[in-house]
Amino acid sequence: MRKVALHNLGCKVNAYETEAMQEMLEQNGYEIVPFKEGADIYVINTCTVTNMADRKSRQMLHRAKKLNPDAIVVAAGCYVQAKEENGEVDECIDIVIGNNKKKDLIEILEQYERERIGKAVIDINHTKEYEEMHLSKTAEHTRAYIKVQDGCNQFCTYCIIPFARGRVRSRVKDDVIREVTELAKNGYKEVVLTGIHLSSYGVDLENENLLSLILAVNEVEGIKRIRLGSLEPRIITEEFVKTIAGLEKMCPHFHLSLQSGCDETLRRMNRRYNSEEYYEKCQLLRKYFKNPALTTDVIVGFPGETEEEFAKSKAFVDKVDFYETHVFKYSKRKGTKAAVMENQVPEQIKTVRSNELLELDAKKRRKYEETFIGTEVEVLMEESIELDGKTVQVGHTKEYVKIALQTDENLQNQLINVQIDNHLQIIH
Numbered sequence: 001m002r003k004v005a006l007h008n009l010g011c012k013v014n015a016y017e018t019e020a021m022q023e024m025l026e027q028n029g030y031e032i033v034p035f036k037e038g039a040d041i042y043v044i045n046t047c048t049v050t051n052m053a054d055r056k057s058r059q060m061l062h063r064a065k066k067l068n069p070d071a072i073v074v075a076a077g078c079y080v081q082a083k084e085e086n087g088e089v090d091e092c093i094d095i096v097i098g099n100n101k102k103k104d105l106i107e108i109l110e111q112y113e114r115e116r117i118g119k120a121v122i123d124i125n126h127t128k129e130y131e132e133m134h135l136s137k138t139a140e141h142t143r144a145y146i147k148v149q150d151g152c153n154q155f156c157t158y159c160i161i162p163f164a165r166g167r168v169r170s171r172v173k174d175d176v177i178r179e180v181t182e183l184a185k186n187g188y189k190e191v192v193l194t195g196i197h198l199s200s201y202g203v204d205l206e207n208e209n210l211l212s213l214i215l216a217v218n219e220v221e222g223i224k225r226i227r228l229g230s231l232e233p234r235i236i237t238e239e240f241v242k243t244i245a246g247l248e249k250m251c252p253h254f255h256l257s258l259q260s261g262c263d264e265t266l267r268r269m270n271r272r273y274n275s276e277e278y279y280e281k282c283q284l285l286r287k288y289f290k291n292p293a294l295t296t297d298v299i300v301g302f303p304g305e306t307e308e309e310f311a312k313s314k315a316f317v318d319k320v321d322f323y324e325t326h327v328f329k330y331s332k333r334k335g336t337k338a339a340v341m342e343n344q345v346p347e348q349i350k351t352v353r354s355n356e357l358l359e360l361d362a363k364k365r366r367k368y369e370e371t372f373i374g375t376e377v378e379v380l381m382e383e384s385i386e387l388d389g390k391t392v393q394v395g396h397t398k399e400y401v402k403i404a405l406q407t408d409e410n411l412q413n414q415l416i417n418v419q420i421d422n423h424l425q426i427i428h
Contacts, residue, residue, distance in 0.1 A: 004030045005039035007060055010047030012194045012229060014077060016147040018045045020133035021076070021105050028106050035064075041072045041109065045102075046079030048164050050331040054079055058090060065092040072112065076102050078164040081124055082335070094118050099150070099165055100131040124166035128204065132175065136182050142382050142395075142413045143227075144188045148176050148213060149195030154232075156259075157270045157337040158302065158330065161196060168200040173208055177216055184222030187413060190251075190380055191217065194229035211240055218247050224415060225380065225398060227251040230297075233273045236281035245288035251398040252292035254285055259299050261316025262309040268341070269302060275316050282320050291371060293399035295324040298357060301350030302330045303341035310353050318360060323368040323399070325361040329354050369401060369426045379403045379418045381411040387427065394427065402427050 004025050008018035021043060022032055033039050042064035046057035057079040064073045075090070076097040083090075095112055097105065098121035112118050130150060138144045151166045152159075180191055193213065195201060202208035217226055226249045233256055244250045256278070260266050263274045285292050298317060300310065317325055329350040332339045381395035385404075392404040393411050403418055404427050405411070420426070 001029060001031045002040045003033045003038060004041045004043060005033050005035040005064075006043045006045070007035050007064075008045045009057055009060065010045070010049060010053060010078065011196075012145050012192070013147050013150070013196055014045050014047060016135065016145050016194065017077070017102050017133060018043075019138055020135050021045070021102055023135060023137070024103075024106055035067075037067045039064075039068060039071055041074060042067070043074040043076060043105070046075055046077040048078040048082045048160055050333055052331060061090055061092050072109070074105075074109075076105075078161070081121065082160060082164045096121055099124050100127055100129060103131050103133050125163065127166055128169060130169040130171050132171070134175075134179055136179075137186055138183075138188075140382070142188065142380055143190040143192060144180075144183045145192045145194050145229075146176060146179060146183075147171070147195060148193050149198055149201045151200075152197040153200065154197060154272070155270060157268065157341070158299065158333060160333050160335050163335065165196050168197060168203055170201050170203070170205050170208065172205070173213055173216055176213060177220065180217055180220045180223060184220055189223065189413060189415065190225035190227060191223055192227040192229060193217070197232070198229045199232040199235040210235060211243060214244060214247070214250070218249050223249060225249055225251050227253060227400070228255075230255045230257055232257060233278050233281045236284055238284065241284050241288045251400070252289040253295070253398065253400045254292060255295045255297075256281065258296040258317075260302065260305075260309075261298070261313035261320075262305075263312075265302055265305055265309050265313065268304055269299075269338070275312075279316075279320060291399070293323040293368065293401070294320065295326070296320075296322050297326045297328065299328050299330050300353040300357060301345035301347075303338055303345065304343040305330075305345055305353075314353075314357060314360065317357065318364075321368075322361075322364055324365055325357060327354050327357045327361065366423075370423065372397070372401060372420045372426065373423060374420065376417050376419050377401075377403070379405070379416055381405070381414050381416060383412065384410075 006018055006022055008015050044060045047053040061075055072094045074095040075093040080096045081098040095118035148171045151168045152162045153168050155162050201210040261275050377397045379395040379397055381393055384391055384393050392406050394404050396402055404425050
């Protein structure tokens with residue numbers, strides 16, 4: 001029996017694909033082993049979203065070859081998809097599997113064993129085919145991430161992903177529902193719909209969109225919670241919000257990509273909204289949902305970002321009152337328009353701005369969490385952990401606030417009501 005070790009880098013979509021590849025391998029008689037010495041085959045699902053992601057991908061590929069020089073090293077995903085186009089694939093790789101070819105992993109491995117042919121890459125920028133992959137279980141025992149969409153048509157000036165993932169391709173609704181139904185039968189109570197550009201779901205299908213998909217998932221028996229991956233502001237319409245607010249299973253937790261609260265910076269980024277429009281969308285969510293958790297991403301130090309522009313962005317983040325703000329220092333990505341823009345911001349200035357936003361984030365996070373003290377919340381219990389020398393069980397509210405409960409009872413995968421008496425019950 002051939003031993004295979006897998007390693008995932010990058011986003012939730014990548015994580016889904018890695019788990020789907022693992023399930024394929026298990027179903028075809030391969031033994032899954034930890035990522036250390038002794039594997040016959042190493043499969044690394046790579047990422048290319050930043051230069052750092054490229055570096056980590058290279059490091060993991062070299063590490064695999066070092067662990068076992070005789071092993072077959074498989075590089076899958078975005079890093080090799082982007083590099084293959086430029087003829088830059090690393091010599092330590094035996095098999096290259098681009099995006100939209102991971103579903104063929106078993107066939108590719110068998111062909112390599114027979115013929116030593118190790119390249120499976122398509123022209124990702126000209127395909128309309130959605131890559132069908134399937135999961136019946138995940139690494140998490142209570143929450144399942146479901147990939148429903150791939151590709152992006154936005155072409156933000158800092159982002160390489162449209163070139164690595166191709167154009168928008170949506171998964172057929174019936175296939176999504178089949179997978180969700182199977183996961184529900186296997187005990188999963190919460191699903192997270194995710195994609196490279198989730199808001200675009202259905203633009204390439206007839207009479208389908210993200211709202212129609214949510215409504216279909218809502219009908220699946222056994223699923224108690226529906227959570228959404230990252231959304232673009234434009235999808236937040238009165239009809240969309242009013243409809244999902246009427247669904248008991250819908251989690252009031254929304255991640256709305258911002259990137260900057262300054263309109264001038266947003267224009268250079270080629271983001272398709274302004275700060276006023278974005279704020280209106282947040283207010284719309286708060287109109288229909290009671291105390292929803294709004295989270296976002298912000299880039300600091302984008303090319304040309306002046307002190308005044310940063311101050312505008314920070315003031316906007318303060319105004320919106322996010323639960324969490326994920327702060328990223330702008331990182332040059334070769335092949336993007338932003339990488340060659342004038343007025344690149346020095347690293348030390350990025351660090352100062354990042355620290356300022358992180359400090360604001362800590363205050364906002366605590367402020368939001370304190371709104372739950374003295375209330376009763378529904379928590380999906382997930383696991384036991386050691387906290388301050390005690391064993392506690394932890395889970396998440398619908399808003400994705402993490403709650404600790406001291407009990408000897410095994411509550412994994414149960415929905416229970418918890419009274420929040422103090423801030424110590426809320427953990428990060």
